[in-house]
Amino acid sequence: MMKRFSIQLFAIISGVILVIASAGAHLGIIAPSLSAVIAILIVPVLLISVGLLFAARLTDGDIPFMGY
Amino acid sequence: MIQVFDLNVEGRELFSLSFGDIVPYFSVYTGALAAFVIIFILIAIFSLPERQMNIAFGGDAYYAKEVNVPDMRFSRFMAIACGAATLGAMVTGDIFNFTLFAVMVGITNIGIVAASGNKHVLNAAFQYGIVAMLATVPLFGGAALILATTGSLSIWVLAGAGVVPLLAKALLVLGVMGEGIAPLYIGKAEIIRAQGAPYVLMIHFSSLLLFLRVIEIVLVI
Amino acid sequence: MITPFHIGLFAVSLCILVTFLSFLKEKDDLHKLILTDLAAIMALFIIALVGTDLAEALILPGLVVGISKLMALAEIYLVKEGIQQKKNSTVLDIEVLDTAPAILAAILVIYGIILSGFSGGAVAGLGIIFYLAFKKHDEKFELIETVSGYAWVTWIAAFFIFLIFPSQWFLAVMLAGGGILLKVMAKFSLIGTMRGDPGV
């Protein structure tokens, strides 16, 4: 059960991690390659959770299984 | 002496472990491939198989095929084994080990579809298996030719020396294409009737990754 | 310069050509299956031609994967063609077969354990073949497989001891000897169970 709250949490955490990673790479704190790896792993999480957040108005954050 | 990573083919060295002259190594290239394989092994472990929709001929009716649990378990085991064999092929630094892993991928590919009781699928798997069996000849032949002409099978040692005959490289590529099922999909698409997305997907996945690794090997040695 | 290697390579290429041509001609699935074994053997021939210690070490894994693939294919062929008829097994019914095997088997197994190692396993295995082949009883494949698996693990563990703690070589030798004894025995005893049980 993915409720709206946990989706918000996912979206915010992944967004913050990504921003920190990019900022760190720009400031020279984090190696650019590490920043790239973080981006590869976290961007899907961010996009999917942001998308689900958009859609949460309709389903209250649930991903129900529907079918035949 | 030229090293693998002086060749500017596959990126920086991430890791290498020396066992005598056989050196398993991760470059950016093989490391990325190995990481991808691990992701797919996880998907094969945790994902439930799809339930295929079938259309009843002569009407509008359709139904979902039932998933037989013991068969599903067998397919899953084989898919995981296939992933492990692919991972081995990505990591190994020895050409003969690579060919062995390729053959293992071939065996597990047959295993994945063998669990399906469907006659068409079994027929396709059988024909595919025969091609895969024949492909061991160019695979082992290529490795043996490399051993005979250079006296070594280590990618690390052979890298950049340019002593491997073109014939051996061609045989390796031919063998991998025979072991991978993907080219045969075109002729034998019935294999898609077998149960389960993660498992049949694994067949395709392993053959593509073997192909990617053999290109790296052929460019490096 | 023509070396023996080149002559051999030429001969093998000729054989491979024959094998592949035979595939073009052959239409029957069973015949194709048998021909694939020929192809796999040809692959091993090319490796064998190299004729070094390394090549010798490569033949065994090559053979193993070849055979396992052949077995998988054969299994698929059986299912595909529906060849799984039930047949009652018949065993010779003579008085001496009931009494002698147990004694012979006991002697052989004890002698095998004394010998230990590979040859000991062979002798003890022979004893178990006698027992299983002539005594009517249920097959216990699972038991044999389990024993065989543990034996293999012991063997591998012994090698690790050799590599990591060379000072404990005696323990490793004993473990490896015991492991290989059990392993060979289990493998041999499988032959004794081959008497055409239903489903084969």
Place this chain on the structure above:
Amino acid sequence: MIEYILAAIFAGLLLHGIHRKVIARVQGRPGPPIWQEILHTLKFLAKETWIPKTASQGVYVGVVAISIGLWVAAFALLMAGESLLLLFALYVLHKIVEHGIGLASGSPYTKFGAIRSVVSAASELPLLSSVALIYLITGSLMLRDIEAYQVINGPLLLPALPAAIALYMVILSKIHYGPFSIVEAKELVSGYWTEHFGVWRGVMNAAFGLKTFVLLYAFVMIFIGPVGVPVALLLVFLLMISLSFVCAATPMLAPYDSVTVQTVTTALVACYIIYLGVFA
């Protein structure tokens, strides 16, 4: 990193919109506005989202995540000037994404799309031959080395013209509404992504926008050389328009014709490579 990725997704989606607009204008239709694909993506994100009961859940969701991860990786690789071989690998792995999306849902339409995607595996081979040709000319597969080579010796476009044509074919075979896009032909509804809707569709739209941008930008990087970002973006734009003209003017090929054309291209480039290797 993230700001570049989002900008690239935006640019890629805009390129898709321009693509549709140009096709429409060539065919004498008004066409959608050029930001249509961006709106499309946002619209899909706000739609109701669920997972079909017949689907293999892990694959169904995982493959969407993999598709975006894959092209983010390709984008990061372009920025770092890493190996061209790895870009080729990621491009080939995109085939897994198509195949996985097609197989995941259990629907026959997507399954046909997946099988067609495998049939058109021949579309990867032109890229391999162009990679080989570039390696032969520059002696390195690192994108930064290729750029350095072009700074000294001028753009690779002319010396490696067959490779450029092959890569152009590769991009053409991945673009929507193209002559080779048999995997999403309309007789299969939407091809392999018929059953992905809502958020999944939106995220995949974003991934495919990123894919278009990465492929076009890679073309400019490999064959024109380092020209600075504004000029490179202009060249990407021009390249996209030329692709749109091709897409507008050609009908979609039948699956086997499509595979034949791609295989013949590969064979021609391979012949050129052998010619270079032997005579040059």
